[in-house]
Every structure is written in structure tokens, then in C-alpha cells.
Amino acid sequence: MKNKLLGNISVGNFLRDYWQKKPLLVRGALPDFQGFLTRDDLINLACHDDAQSRLITRKKGKWEVRHGPFTPRVFSRLPAKDWTLLVQDINHFLPSARELLLKFNFIPHARLDDLMVSYAPEEGSVGPHFDSYDVFLLQGMGCRNWQISAQQDKRLVMDAPLKILREFRPEQEWMLEPGDMLYLPPGYAHHGVAKGHCMTYSIGFRAPTYQELVIQFLVYLQDHTEVEEGIYHDPNPGFQSHPGRIGPDMLQQVGAVLNKITWGPTDIERFLGIYLTEPKHHVFFTPPSNPVAQQEFAYQVKEGKLQLNLKSRMLCRGKNIFLNGDAYTAGAAACRVLGKLADRLALPMSEELDDEALSLLYPWYLDGYVEIVKVSADAV
Numbered sequence: 070m071k072n073k074l075l076g077n078i079s080v081g082n083f084l085r086d087y088w089q090k091k092p093l094l095v096r097g098a099l100p101d102f103q104g105f106l107t108r109d110d111l112i113n114l115a116c117h118d119d120a121q122s123r124l125i126t127r128k129k130g131k132w133e134v135r136h137g138p139f140t141p142r143v144f145s146r147l148p149a150k151d152w153t154l155l156v157q158d159i160n161h162f163l164p165s166a167r168e169l170l171l172k173f174n175f176i177p178h179a180r181l182d183d184l185m186v187s188y189a190p191e192e193g194s195v196g197p198h199f200d201s202y203d204v205f206l207l208q209g210m211g212c213r214n215w216q217i218s219a220q221q222d223k224r225l226v227m228d229a230p231l232k233i234l235r236e237f238r239p240e241q242e243w244m245l246e247p248g249d250m251l252y253l254p255p256g257y258a259h260h261g262v263a264k265g266h267c268m269t270y271s272i273g274f275r276a277p278t279y280q281e282l283v284i285q286f287l288v289y290l291q292d293h294t295e296v297e298e299g300i301y302h303d304p305n306p307g308f309q310s311h312p313g314r315i316g317p318d319m320l321q322q323v324g325a326v327l328n329k330i331t332w333g334p335t336d337i338e339r340f341l342g343i344y345l346t347e348p349k350h351h352v353f354f355t356p357p358s359n360p361v362a363q364q365e366f367a368y369q370v371k372e373g374k375l376q377l378n379l380k381s382r383m384l385c386r387g388k389n390i391f392l393n394g395d396a397y398t399a400g401a402a403a404c405r406v407l408g409k410l411a412d413r414l415a416l417p418m419s420e421e422l423d424d425e426a427l428s429l430l431y432p433w434y435l436d437g438y439v440e441i442v443k444v445s446a447d448a449v
């Protein structure tokens with residue numbers, strides 16, 4: 070089926086021909102899109118303690134990066150041209166940002182990172198660079214000129230506070246207008262320069278390095294490995310003429326203990342679910358100030374008022390449900406309902422709610438992981 074967001078090619082064709090392979094420019098991907106944030110909204114967010122933001126400036130050709138939270142005064146002192154403010158995790162703050170991310174549901178949530186929004190006045194740019202993740206660069210307000218290159222030369226400017234390519238050799242160039250979108254696979258060199266006031270919405274995907282996966286899996290195993298009781302022992306040590314050497318008996322005994330560390334598909338599944346839903350270090354949840362009782366909560370859920378908190382990450386597999394770095398197991402009926410919540414980030418009206426699902430959902434509600442919807446308007 071044709072998909073306008075992908076330039077009238079089907080999701081299947083996009084995944085086969087472009088995803089992780091080559092760039093795709095889509096004119097009018099979201100025809101009337103102007104963005105849902107003004108410059109001042111973005112500045113307000115960059116002044117919040119729990120938003121991650123960066124301000125990139127260039128003075129006499131020298132790059133500078135400052136990290137938020139900022140005070141509004143910082144922005145009143147900036148020059149008229151050539152700076153960029155970038156704010157990550159906009160989807161943690163605005164329902165409309167979540168709505169936008171849901172349009173990219175053809176990529177599994179396990180791969181999604183966040184929505185980052187940038188604001189730049191004339192000439193603002195973060196320089197020619199490449200990212201190690203897939204990204205859809207959707208143009209909001211204003212225009213941005215994009216140059217891209219398939220170059221293999223990934224050498225960076227030394228001593229710069231951000232990744233800038235030493236030699237950028239553009240091969241293609243377009244001016245993106247509101248609603249246009251450019252998909253770039255990981256490692257594709259790009260350089261965007263604002264033409265007038267400009268806001269760009271980056272839908273970014275996460276791809277952990279193998280090293281990160283292995284290290285985190287070993288951390289998981291620390292808490293999930295059964296180690297038999299016992300202490301290293303050598304009741305009958307033979308005389309060792311070189312006391313400075315590690316003897317073969319010791320190696321053998323320690324090797325035998327370590328070889329008992331085992332893991333299987335269930336560990337891999339649970340590790341992945343926990344790892345992928347772990348909140349970023351700066352994310353905190355606020356419990357509801359006046360929580361409703363469990364019975365009222367159940368009623369509201371059946372009325373279709375339940376949604377995941379904007380900061381929550383939820384995934385599921387089989388009878389395992391993962392939410393914000395914790396794993397839960399549930400029966401088939403509960404998993405069916407909770408799986409819907411993981412897919413849609415909200416539950417539809419009249420969803421049958423069995424006792425098991427309720428016994429999981431209600432504590433999540435008290436922790437601020439899920440919530441009862443009151444108003445749908447964005448509040449920055």
C-alpha cells in the first residue's frame with residue numbers, strides 16, 4: 070500500500086530498498102506540517118531541568134557546544150545568525166510529538182530513540198557530519214538546505230567539541246521546505262544549513278553497539294545467574310617450586326566454576342526487554358498527586374482513558390511485558406491487553422480488563438508510568 074509519508078512508496082518497499090541502505094527525499098511527506106513548537110517554546114524546554122539540550126555556536130570559525138539546562142538570558146545574548154539549539158526527547162513533553170512518532174510505527178518501537186527538534190536562525194548549522202543511527206529529518210517551520218554524501222572518508226576535525234567532517238564532499242543537495250523529509254541511513258554524511266529561521270524535527274532510531282550490548286548483558290547476568298555456594302579450596306596442594314606462578318589446579322577449579330555460568334533464549338529475551346525500556350538517566354516519573362481508587366481506575370480504563378506516560382517505554386514478547394526497565398510475566402488475557410498498550414501507547418475504549426492486567430496496571434499508575442487522560446492539549 071502506498072504511503073504518502075514515504076513519497077508514495079509502500080512501507081515494504083521502503084524497508085527493502087532504503088532502510089539502512091540509501092537516502093530518500095520525500096517532498097510533502099506531511100503536506101501541511103509547520104511543526105508544533107515555536108522558537109520560544111523550544112527555548113522554554115531547553116531551560117527545563119529534565120530536558121537534554123545543546124546550544125551550538127561558531128565564533129570566527131571555532132565551534133562551541135554548551136549543554137543545558139539554560140537560562141532565558143543566554144538566548145537574548147546570541148547573535149542574529151549562525152547558531153543552533155537542539156533539544157532531545159521532545160516526545161517526553163508533548164503529546165503531539167508522540168503522535169508524530171506514531172506515524173513511524175512501521176519501524177518497531179524497540180528501535181526508536183526520540184524526537185529531537187532544532188531551531189536555527191539564518192546560517193545556523195551543526196556542521197558537516199555523520200550520525201551512527203537512522204534518522205528522518207522532517208522540516209518544520211522555515212527552510213533548510215541539505216547536502217549529503219556517500220563518502221567513506223569519515224575523518225573528523227581534531228579538537229572540535231562536536232563531530233565535524235574534516236573533508237566533506239557533497240554529492241546531492243536540496244532545499245527542504247515545511248513538510249519535506251529526508252531519510253538518511255547510518256553513517257551517511259550530511260550538512261544542513263538554515264535559510265532564514267528554521268526548525269527541523271529529527272526522528273532518530275537507536276542501534277546499540279555490540280560492545281554496549283555485551284557489557285549490559287554481563288551486567289544483567291550479575292543479577293540473574295545462579296552461582297553454587299562454595300569457596301575456593303585446596304585441601305591437598307602439591308608443593309609448587311615457583312610460588313610466583315598461577316598453578317594448573319587453581320586454573321582448573323576456577324574454570325570449572327565459570328563454565329557453570331549459562332544462559333539461554335529466555336535470558337536474552339528478558340535482558341533485551343529490560344535494557345531497551347530502561348529510562349535514560351535523567352528521566353524521572355511523577356506519581357499522580359490525587360490518585361483515584363483501584364475501582365475507579367478500572368472504570369476509567371474501560372472508558373478508554375488509559376495511556377502510557379509520555380516518558381514511559383514499553384515492549385512485550387510472549388508472556389513477558391517490559392516497562393521502564395522492569396520485566397513482568399502475565400497470562401494470555403492480560404498479555405493481550407498489555408500488548409495493545411505497548412503497540413498503541415494507549416488502550417482503546419471498552420477494553421476487557423482482567424484482574425491480572427488490573428493488578429499490574431494499577432501499581433504502574435501509582436508510579437506514574439501510565440495515566441488517566443484528562444485533557445489532550447499540549448502544555449509546554
Ligand code: SIN
Pocket residue numbers: 153186187194195200204259261269270271
Ligand atoms: C539539525 O537539526 O540542525 C541537525 C540535525 C542533524 O544533522 O542530524
Ligand code: CO
Pocket residue numbers: 198199200259
Ligand atoms: Co545529523
